[in-house]
Amino acid sequence: MRYAVFESGIPEILERWINAEGGLKTARDIVSSFDAGKWDLPLSNAFVVASQALEGLTKYGIDLHSLDPQVYKRYRKIALDSIAEQEVREWVTMRLNGNSKGQSTLFDELYERHSEVFEWLIPGGAGEFFKVQKDIRNSSIHPGGTRRESSSPRNDVDIYWHMRCCTLICKLVVAKLMGFEFDKVIESLKHNNKWAVVIRHARDMYSSKPRNE
Numbered sequence: 001m002r003y004a005v006f007e008s009g010i011p012e013i014l015e016r017w018i019n020a021e022g023g024l025k026t027a028r029d030i031v032s033s034f035d036a037g038k039w040d041l042p043l044s045n046a047f048v049v050a051s052q053a054l055e056g057l058t059k060y061g062i063d064l065h066s067l068d069p070q071v072y073k074r075y076r077k078i079a080l081d082s083i084a085e086q087e088v089r090e091w092v093t094m095r096l097n098g099n100s101k102g103q104s105t106l107f108d109e110l111y112e113r114h115s116e117v118f119e120w121l122i123p124g125g126a127g128e129f130f131k132v133q134k135d136i137r138n139s140s141i142h143p144g145g146t147r148r149e150s151s152s153p154r155n156d157v158d159i160y161w162h163m164r165c166c167t168l169i170c171k172l173v174v175a176k177l178m179g180f181e182f183d184k185v186i187e188s189l190k191h192n193n194k195w196a197v198v199i200r201h202a203r204d205m206y207s208s209k210p211r212n213e
Contacts, residue, residue, distance in 0.1 A: 012179055013178050013179045013180060016177070016178045016179055017178055020178075022056070022059070022060055022061075023055070023056030023057055023058070023059045023060035023061075024056070024057070024060045024061075024174065024177055025056075026052060026053060026056035027053040027054075027056045027057045027060075027170050027173070027174050028174055028178075030049055030050065030052060030053040030056075030167075030170070031053060031167065031170050031171045031174050034050070034167050035171065043156055043159060043160055043163070044140060046163055047136060047140065047159060047162075047163045047166075048140060050163045050166045050167045050170070051133070051137055051166065053166075053167070053170040054110075054133070054166055054169065054170055055103075055106075057110060057170060057173050057174070058103075058106035058107060058109070058110045059106065060177070062109065064100050064101055065099050065100065065101070066098075066099050066100060066101050066102075066105070067099055069099065072099040076096050079092070079096065080092065080093060080096070103134060104130075104134075107130040107133075107134075110173075111126050111130075114172075114173050114176060116182060117169060117172045117173055117176065117182075118169070120172075120182075120186060121165070121168065121169065121172070121199065121202055121203070122165070122202050122203060122205075122206040122207050123203075123207050123208070124207060124208035125203075125205075125206030125207045125208050126206075128206050128208070129162075129165065129169075129206045132162060132206075133162070133166065136159060136162065158205070161198070161201040161202070161205060162205065164198045164201070164202075165198060165201065165202035165205065165206070167198075168195060168198050168199070168202065172185060172186075
């Protein structure tokens with residue numbers, strides 16, 4: 001992004017940049033590394049790193065509880081009290097200790113918070129992007145375990161461009177959270193040949209409706 005475009009807001013942006021915490025800090029560091037041209041990672045590792053940036057942003061600044069903790073405790077007690085058989089009760093107890101939002105919910109909420117990013121880059125394609133992201137992520141953790149009906153890319157070229165799309169989404173979300181004006185960010189990208197190629201591939205892969213420039 002060109003300095004001159006954002007010169008008037010640089011002090012505030014720098015303060016947010018330096019003081020970033022949690023998932024925003026993780027995403028900031030990863031996006032900065034990729035932006036600097038440090039692409040010397042094997043593809044599988046680069047994908048995992050890009051995924052960490054995306055996952056960090058899904059959790060940034062939100063309540064990660066699926067239910068209010070007190071409500072969860074009450075529901076859990078009701079569920080356990082309804083089970084008479086001790087062995088079954090113990091089995092269920094071991095599996096009722098999670099009150100965190102699932103990955104799909106986190107992705108949906110990320111879209112809600114930053115829909116303008118997704119609708120600019122891959123209009124109508126956020127759902128498919130997230131589906132493919134989960135498929136590749138799961139298959140990288142559990143090799144050979146990708147579901148038969150999975151839409152996960154089947155070759156390294158597609159995975160590479162998906163990873164670059166993921167990185168660009170993170171770059172745009174980080175820029176928004178740092179205080180950059182979104183319209184100026186995307187205008188700046190039009191002058192960057194490196195990202196123009198990524199934008200074209202991202203839209204070819206995921207857009208489901210035409211864009212109005």
